[in-house]
Amino acid sequence: MKWPPLSLLVVVGVTVLGSWAWRSHVSAADGELLAQRVKPGDIRMISSETCGWCTAARRWMKAEGVPFSECFIERDAQCLADYQALGGAGTPTLVVRGQRVLGFDRARIIEILE
Numbered sequence: 001m002k003w004p005p006l007s008l009l010v011v012v013g014v015t016v017l018g019s020w021a022w023r024s025h026v027s028a029a030d031g032e033l034l035a036q037r038v039k040p041g042d043i044r045m046i047s048s049e050t051c052g053w054c055t056a057a058r059r060w061m062k063a064e065g066v067p068f069s070e071c072f073i074e075r076d077a078q079c080l081a082d083y084q085a086l087g088g089a090g091t092p093t094l095v096v097r098g099q100r101v102l103g104f105d106r107a108r109i110i111e112i113l114e
Contacts, residue, residue, distance in 0.1 A: 030106045031064030037113040043068040046083045048091040049075075057092050057104035068094075 043061075045068055047054035061068050071079035073091070086093055086100050094101040096112045 030110065031060070031066065033110055034061075034066045034106070034113070035064055037110070038066050038068070040067045041069070042097055042113065043109070044095040045070045046079055046086070046091060046093040046095070047072050051091040053104060054092040057094075060104070 043066070045054065045057060045061075047058070047070055049072055058070065060066075071082075073080040073083050082095075083091075083093060086095070089102050092104055094104070094109065096109050099112050101108050101112070
């Protein structure tokens with residue numbers, strides 16, 4: 001078996017590490033910005049118990065100190081009714097100052113909060 005040239009492995013390694021470092025930097029910057037701008041009651045996350053994206057969004061917001069409330073469509077009839085009224089397109093569905101955000105789109109959330 002022939003191995004790829006060392007230069008190719010170095011380029012791939014640098015690209016992967018750079019991408020990881022950039023995402024970490026952007027994520028931290030987003031977290032600081034959201035934590036500064038969000039007030040209790042600004043963000044409501046409509047979740048599903050089986051939604052991995054909901055779990056990731058919940059963990060990220062808690063880690064960054066971003067206040068939010070959350071409900072689960074399987075447990076709460078009002079939450080399910082609100083979800084359906086918003087179009088029921090998927091979870092997480094966030095309601096940020098009255099505006100629907102489908103998925104955990106930090107850039108859109110920041111835009112709404114500006």
